[in-house]
Amino acid sequence: MxxxxxxxxxxxxxxxxxxxxxxxxxxxxxxxxxxxxxxxxxxxxxxxxxxxxxxxxxxxxxxxxxxxxxxxxxxxxNYKAKIISLFEKKDNQEIEISETIPDEFDLQTYLTNKNDVEIIWNFLKKKKIIIFKIFYLYYYSDYKIKDIANTLNISEANVKNYLYRTLKELASFMEPGGENNV
Amino acid sequence: MSNKEIFKKVFDEKFNSEKIKEEIFLKQKINKEKFLKEILSEKNSEEKIFNKNNNKKIIPKDFSEERVKEKNNNKKNNKADIIFEEKNNSMEININKIKEKSLARVDCDVKIVSKAEHTNANDSLTTDVENIEILENIKIPEDFNNTKYNLIYVDNEKNKMEEKEYSQLNNYNYIYNNTKNQRSINISFSNENKPIRDYFFTEENSEVSKINNVELKIYNYEKSYFTEFIYKGYYFDIETCDITQEELINLLTSIIK
Missing domain, CATH: 1.10.1740 (Rna Polymerase Sigma Factor; Chain: A)
Known part of the structure; x- marks a missing residue:
């Protein structure tokens, strides 16, 4: 003590x-x-x-x-770090979006109870670690897209892609009839 | 709630700094106890090897002339001061003042799971502890506004290179505190294992207390009181911070009924 x-x-x-x-x-x-x-x-x-x-x-x-x-x-x-390519082809398609990610996929609509935190956390955990890092920096640490790209050493387009795609997936996952509600 | 607020809430809950800090203190405490256990077991095995490999008549280390002298000197030097005594029909309280505690550094690890998160129904301790009546109606200071229930798991350490399993449930840990100051009561207990703790001091010459015929030794160090005892088949280890003697006695008499 x-x-x-x-x-x-x-x-x-x-x-x-x-x-x-x-x-x-x-x-x-x-x-x-x-x-x-x-x-x-x-x-x-x-x-x-x-x-x-x-x-x-x-x-x-x-x-x-x-x-x-x-x-x-x-x-x-503990174990050797997994080496994950940050630049898989399918993620390189740029999407025309602004500097900030709009709340196009309004998660609030799909929130139902106190387990939502667990559901979102588990969803993010299953994603690539880079996606988790981007979400953490963007939503929790208030980093700009440019700062996230510099910090994680990836392109701004990639950061936007990851944010946009994952939000879309999460909204789809949580919507009625989505994987989470089946 | 915007998406930003939703994600903020998720990360706030999962990386809650206060919760993580509590776990750090608890880990520190448990690590030290494990370290001390390791030292003691190493010391014992050294003595066994020494005895086995020598055909001559062995005087065990603890009974050698030097050791006896050393122990006698220590008795004089380490004798605990009694800072509080109270005696009535059902109890006799002696609080031993400790001048110095021994602390140690360790690198072993534990896993702390809050009771709310605990889902392993296979733990043999779980069912018993859910029904434990001993801790019902215990007297906690009125200003305490927070309670945490933890389960302390230790790694079996079969292979340190492998990912840790934390499969062995060691004990339960109930923490009651006032979040506005440092007043706290930390009760660790188990019906199978002695709870792990981080403080270590000589118990020689300390006065025994008795509450409803249960013997226990109570120690005081700075603003903390420590005690351990066995009651109704449970090992108890209690550590408090910044509570009064009266509050301590109320707590103990409400457990040992």
Missing amino acids: LDQEALKIFEKLYEETYQEILRYIVCKCSNIEDVKDILQTVYLEVLKKLEKDISLKITKQYILGIAKNKINEYYRF
Whole structure:
């Protein structure tokens, strides 16, 4: 158990860095199921450092460094990272859409109960990891299409395609008579 | 609700920072206990090897002259201070003040599953614990506004290179707290395993308490109280933070009826 002072330092660090570290891990991981595990390992390491030396100056950059090492260790020891081509032919067809993705497929229409979160989460989890990352960055981290393309090293057209296609699929999945409601 | 709000809700729930933080603390706690267990088992196996390979008469390490002297010195130095005593017909409370706890670093892993998420009906502990009456009507401070129920799984660690299975349910963990401050009560229990914990200190010379004929040792360290005991076939391990002695006693007497 940490003493109270170390606990306060940790809580502050955690609050200040959580979103950025989470985003870093989401962008670098090979399986979305690993994110929580890696995130916890990173902050456990921070706790250990504080336990050893409470005066240690721990910055966001320092924690990002830990995250980088932990991701490398995780995939070295747990399993080899899957290499997925980001540029499969069928996904390269550009769709004429604006910079932002319109709510053309209004998911609200299909929401029915509190299980919807689980349904959407499970749907996204089954998609390619790149799709999950795009949705996370676009809807949760408020990234622009251009920033997502730069971060994930893919073209803007691909980002748009993935967003558009997946939303369409999800709407179709959730609509009455869709796969989810059969 | 726009699509953005829907997805935000999904990610907020799945990457909830508060929930993940709680799991980090719990993992830290469990990791340390596992580490200590490993050290103790390594120490025991070293002693066994030593005894097996030597044909001469062996004096077990713990009874060697030096060890006895060392233990006697430790007894003098480590004797716990009693900071609270209370005695009546049904209970005798002695709270042992701990000056220093031993902590350790570990890298092992556990899986924490909230009770709401738990779906494995095959766990032998599950059915029993659903019906556990011991924790009904327990006295929790009135300002506590949050309760979490977790199941603590450990990996069987047959092969560390393989993906972890977390197939072994070790214990249950109920956390009651006030979300506005650090006041909390953490109750771990199991009818099969001793709950895992992260603190470690000498229990020699500490005074035993008794509640309704159940013996237990209560320790205090800074703002925390710790106790472990066996009641109605369940191993209990309780750790509190920033609660009063009165609240602690109310809690214990409401469990050990």
